[in-house]
Amino acid sequence: MDISFTLNGRETAVDVPPATLLVELLRERLGLTGTHVGCDTSQCGACVVHVDGRSVKSCTMLAVSADGCAVTTVEGLSPDGRTLHPMQQAFRDCHGLQCGFCTPGMMMSATDFAASHPAPTEAEVRHWLEGNICRCTGYQNIVKSVIAGAAAMHQGTEA
Amino acid sequence: MAEVVGIGAAPRRKEDFRFVTGRGNYVADIVRPGMAFGAFLRSVHAHAEIGAVDTAAAAAMPGVRAVFTGADMAADGVGGLPVGWGIVGRDGLPMKEPPHPALAVGKVRYVGDAVAFVVADTLEAARAAAEAIVVDYRPLPAVVDMAAALTPGSPLVFDDVPGNLCCDWELGDAIAVDKAFAKAAHVARLKLVNNRLIGNPMEPRAAIGEYNAGTGQYTLWTTSQFPHVVRLLMGEFVLHIPQHRLRVVAPDVGGGFGVKQFHYAEEAVVTWAAGKLACPVKWVCERSEGFISDAHGRDHVTEAALALDAEGRFLGMKVETLANMGGYLSTFGPNIPTNLYAPLLSGVYTTPAIHCSVKVVFTNTVPVDAYRGAGRPEATFVVERLVDVAAIEMGIDKAEIRRRNMIPAEAYPYQTPVLVEYDSGNPRACLDRVVELADVAGFPARREASAKAGKYRGLGFSTYVEACGLAPSRLAGQLGARGGLYESATVRVHPTGQVTVLIGTHNHGQGHETTFAQIVSDKLGVPFDQVDIVFGDTDKVQFGMGTYGSRSLVVGGAALSKASDKVILKARKIAAHLLEAAEQDVVFENGKASVAGTDRAKTFAEIAGAAYVPHNYPLETLEPGLEEQAYYDPVNFTYPGGAHVAEVEIDPETGVVTLAAYTAVDDVGTVINPMIVEGQIHGGIIQGVGQALFEHGVYDPDSGQLLSGSFMDYCMPRADDLPKMTTTTQSTQCAHTPMGVKGCGECGTIGSPAAVINAVVDALAPLGVKHVDMPASPGRIWHLMRNAGLAQAAE
Numbered sequence: 043m044d045i046s047f048t049l050n051g052r053e054t055a056v057d058v059p060p061a062t063l064l065v066e067l068l069r070e071r072l073g074l075t076g077t078h079v080g081c082d083t084s085q086c087g088a089c090v091v092h093v094d095g096r097s098v099k100s101c102t103m104l105a106v107s108a109d110g111c112a113v114t115t116v117e118g119l120s121p122d123g124r125t126l127h128p129m130q131q132a133f134r135d136c137h138g139l140q141c142g143f144c145t146p147g148m149m150m151s152a153t154d155f156a157a158s159h160p161a162p163t164e165a166e167v168r169h170w171l172e173g174n175i176c177r178c179t180g181y182q183n184i185v186k187s188v189i190a191g192a193a194a195m196h197q198g199t200e201a
Numbered sequence: 202m203a204e205v206v207g208i209g210a211a212p213r214r215k216e217d218f219r220f221v222t223g224r225g226n227y228v229a230d231i232v233r234p235g236m237a238f239g240a241f242l243r244s245v246h247a248h249a250e251i252g253a254v255d256t257a258a259a260a261a262m263p264g265v266r267a268v269f270t271g272a273d274m275a276a277d278g279v280g281g282l283p284v285g286w287g288i289v290g291r292d293g294l295p296m297k298e299p300p301h302p303a304l305a306v307g308k309v310r311y312v313g314d315a316v317a318f319v320v321a322d323t324l325e326a327a328r329a330a331a332e333a334i335v336v337d338y339r340p341l342p343a344v345v346d347m348a349a350a351l352t353p354g355s356p357l358v359f360d361d362v363p364g365n366l367c368c369d370w371e372l373g374d375a376i377a378v379d380k381a382f383a384k385a386a387h388v389a390r391l392k393l394v395n396n397r398l399i400g401n402p403m404e405p406r407a408a409i410g411e412y413n414a415g416t417g418q419y420t421l422w423t424t425s426q427f428p429h430v431v432r433l434l435m436g437e438f439v440l441h442i443p444q445h446r447l448r449v450v451a452p453d454v455g456g457g458f459g460v461k462q463f464h465y466a467e468e469a470v471v472t473w474a475a476g477k478l479a480c481p482v483k484w485v486c487e488r489s490e491g492f493i494s495d496a497h498g499r500d501h502v503t504e505a506a507l508a509l510d511a512e513g514r515f516l517g518m519k520v521e522t523l524a525n526m527g528g529y530l531s532t533f534g535p536n537i538p539t540n541l542y543a544p545l546l547s548g549v550y551t552t553p554a555i556h557c558s559v560k561v562v563f564t565n566t567v568p569v570d571a572y573r574g575a576g577r578p579e580a581t582f583v584v585e586r587l588v589d590v591a592a593i594e595m596g597i598d599k600a601e602i603r604r605r606n607m608i609p610a611e612a613y614p615y616q617t618p619v620l621v622e623y624d625s626g627n628p629r630a631c632l633d634r635v636v637e638l639a640d641v642a643g644f645p646a647r648r649e650a651s652a653k654a655g656k657y658r659g660l661g662f663s664t665y666v667e668a669c670g671l672a673p674s675r676l677a678g679q680l681g682a683r684g685g686l687y688e689s690a691t692v693r694v695h696p697t698g699q700v701t702v703l704i705g706t707h708n709h710g711q712g713h714e715t716t717f718a719q720i721v722s723d724k725l726g727v728p729f730d731q732v733d734i735v736f737g738d739t740d741k742v743q744f745g746m747g748t749y750g751s752r753s754l755v756v757g758g759a760a761l762s763k764a765s766d767k768v769i770l771k772a773r774k775i776a777a778h779l780l781e782a783a784e785q786d787v788v789f790e791n792g793k794a795s796v797a798g799t800d801r802a803k804t805f806a807e808i809a810g811a812a813y814v815p816h817n818y819p820l821e822t823l824e825p826g827l828e829e830q831a832y833y834d835p836v837n838f839t840y841p842g843g844a845h846v847a848e849v850e851i852d853p854e855t856g857v858v859t860l861a862a863y864t865a866v867d868d869v870g871t872v873i874n875p876m877i878v879e880g881q882i883h884g885g886i887i888q889g890v891g892q893a894l895f896e897h898g899v900y901d902p903d904s905g906q907l908l909s910g911s912f913m914d915y916c917m918p919r920a921d922d923l924p925k926m927t928t929t930t931q932s933t934q935c936a937h938t939p940m941g942v943k944g945c946g947e948c949g950t951i952g953s954p955a956a957v958i959n960a961v962v963d964a965l966a967p968l969g970v971k972h973v974d975m976p977a978s979p980g981r982i983w984h985l986m987r988n989a990g991l992a993q994a995a996e
């Protein structure tokens with residue numbers, strides 16, 4: 043099936059078999075390997091991307107459903123790939139990652155959350171991240187990163 | 202950072218930029234020209250004879266390039282997977298070591314045992330063809346429980362291993378222990394289970410094999426913690442490829458925790474298949490496939506007893522353990538519940554007599570091997586649970602009984618009755634500190650507040666010591682290691698003064714690229730951003746034993762430190778020539794070599810330049826170039842230790858245990874990067890909490906099916922299950938490593954299960970509960986509380 047969508051700000055048109063998952067399209071066809079696959083039961087969140095600004099598990103969505111949507115992956119988080127998005131910077135500053143495998147999904151999930159939560163509590167962050175598994179960090183520094191990242195995303199925007 | 206960043210600083214990690222921008226390079230991300238895709242057909246039976254395997258229909262499916270079976274590999278002379286340690290039983294006989302073919306031959310021995318491998322143009326085609334293979338299984342009765350496996354008449358996993366007993370092993374002085382028990386005023390006894398765990402690093406395993414028919418060179422990309430060891434084991438024993446024709450690359454690896462420190466069948470199969478088909482072959486494990494093919498961890502059943510005098514002093518300890526090996530011996534399997542377990546039963550205590558016997562048992566389950574902590578969490582759990590049982594039974598305060606029996610700081614070095622000599626430590630200081638930090642004094646008030654809210658609250662201690670920094674090769678050899686356990690590092694100084702380090706350890710989350718760069722920056726005075734660390738490629742790095750057992754900084758860091766010292770030595774010689782001074786008058790510090798007492802100096806970059814452009818250079822006595830290599834073999838294990846306190850709250854309505862607080866004080870020796878150490882401890886604690894509260898690899902006793910085979914059934918710790926931890930270090934210096942480091946990767950996992958379970962038992966003590974097996978899941982707690990309530994009502 044022919045579909046077209048905006049991928050990290052660029053118009054993209056592809057012909058995909060209808061059963062292709064969004065994550066397969068991104069990783070295998072389009073070479074965007076920043077989005078990871080950590081499970082086969084929609085549990086781990088390593089595959090989270092944004093579709094029209096909302097975080098979505100790309101292993102759970104068919105590629106064809108992205109037709110006409112705006113998709114952002116971790117590669118699109120920093121507009122130029124050099125200056126980090128505030129959430130990326132926060133993960134780096136707060137040691138919010140170790141092996142880095144869960145990190146793209148964590149950050150994509152966190153940026154969606156932080157967009158509407160400029161000053162989240164620790165409990166709110168922990169609750170939101172329930173669908174993202176990290177085996178390395180024990181989550182403590184991820185929570186810290188998300189709180190710092192949320193604050194940085196909203197810096198200068200308060201009335 | 203364009204400046205020197207030394208030991209004790211916490212720079213942002215070098216590796217993070219690629220990870221946060223999605224530019225990590227994991228095996229699953231790699232695409233090779235002309236690559237084909239592989240899928241395994243795995244046994245659905247726990248135990249069955251393999252009759253005919255009909256691959257014709259599968260081989261004829263579109264896009265299928267080949268279907269391979271165990272018979273094909275055997276016919277090609279492929280060997281079995283080797284075991285890296287051989288243990289010897291109490292009868293003086295070596296362990297039973299049955300063959301472990303990469304693809305099953307004759308029988309399948311667990312659900313997940315690989316039977317055939319399909320290579321096709323696409324993954325879909327490979328998977329579809331794997332399903333089209335017809336295997337004539339003749340199912341046999343299976344045994345998954347260790348006690349049952351040892352019972353006469355049990356099904357035999359291997360026909361020539363009677364009683365399924367791989368080895369009956371022991372350590373310690375049984376006679377001394379009997380004497381201690383004979384004079385005891387009190388004996389505390391406990392039967393406990395150390396639950397089977399599935400390590401589940403977030404990146405599933407993956408492997409790509411490639412063969413270059415032009416050069417005869419094989420390459421394997423694999424999710425491994427030790428590429429050089431995979432090259433050695435697979436090349437020499439399995440595929441018979443000479444070492445110089447085999448390259449193994451472990452690029453970015455998404456967590457290991459031990460799961461990726463074995464040589465796996467899949468690595469050999471993809472490499473062999475790539476050679477047969479002359480095309481790269483890629484296999485990526487699915488999570489559900491990983492549950493039944495990644496080596497599992499723990500799985501002990503133990504009976505233990507502690508003899509005490511009337512004052513609560515420990516006189517002797519007796520431990521009998523059954524340890525599950527699963528359906529084959531994995532790379533380090535037999536070493537974990539023996540050499541890495543029994544020597545830690547002394548803990549931080551002065552127990553004078555200890556005896557431990559371990560029956561190492563085959564069952565129809567996934568092979569069991571090291572998982573973060575590997576033997577040491579199991580030992581700590583036995584010791585610290587026993588100590589609590591004794592304290593409760595004797596009416597002694599739980600911190601006090603520990604203090605009374607602790608090795609005093611001045612008694613180090615301390616020889617235990619179970620083989621090891623602790624070089625350094627101060628367990629009392631750790632315990633006192635954690636008591637203060639966890640506000641143990643305020644606990645009664647918190648318990649009362651919980652009670653008012655209808656909840657049970659408990660507090661649990663655990664202390665621990667571990668043996669890590671694996672390992673002194675000679676001692677390891679005496680204990681059965683079949684390889685060395687040193688580490689190597691090369692410090693390559695470029696003509697312009699920047700430095701590339703080639704090191705044999707493997708970074709898969711531990712922050713080596715940062716920590717090791719700090720060591721070099723500190724020693725050579727080179728700016729931190731001018732040092733890069735290369736690892737994980739046997740064609741780049743000289744040799745290495747890899748990363749496991751909290752060894753990277755201890756052994757690898759020591760090699761790096763030694764190699765840096767050699768660079769300094771040569772730099773001083775070069776500088777002496779350039780400065781026309783005597784070598785002994787030249788001092789090297791802060792990145793400069795200067796003549797003592799003068800302002801005449803050469804920078805490190807100037808010296809490097811002279812070494813590579815040797816126009817003015819002592820060529821008669823010194824080789825050009827500035828690159829040094831060191832191998833380091835430690836003289837002893839290192840012994841990190843610490844004291845942890847867990848506080849839990851239990852909801853009697855649901856049985857849910859909430860970890861309310863966790864406090865850890867760890868002695869890890871010198872801290873190079875406190876941010877990274879803290880992260881390691883956090884992650885370790887939560888893996889231990891996972892074992893204590895959530896995680897459980899469960900087999901159906903009749904069918905031998907793994908019942909907890911996905912993230913829906915196997916409960917991984919998640920962010921909302923956990924509190925904010927308080928962690929700190931309270932270190933003594935290691936007496937024998939160059940920088941005084943001890944290692945920190947496993948501390949948390951070793952200390953936490955006992956602390957959490959001691960807290961759970963403490964919470965339920967008013968109901969008469971004396972022990973809770975792991976995981977303390979809601980269902981288990983709810984039943985325990987209900988039964989305890991019924992029992993109390995009946996009294």
Ligand code: FES
Pocket residue numbers: 078079080081082083084085086087088089090099100101102
């Ligand atoms: S890959 Fe695990 S949730 Fe998508």
Ligand code: FES
Pocket residue numbers: 138139140141142143144145175176177178179403455456710
């Ligand atoms: S950083 Fe490794 S899984 Fe989260």
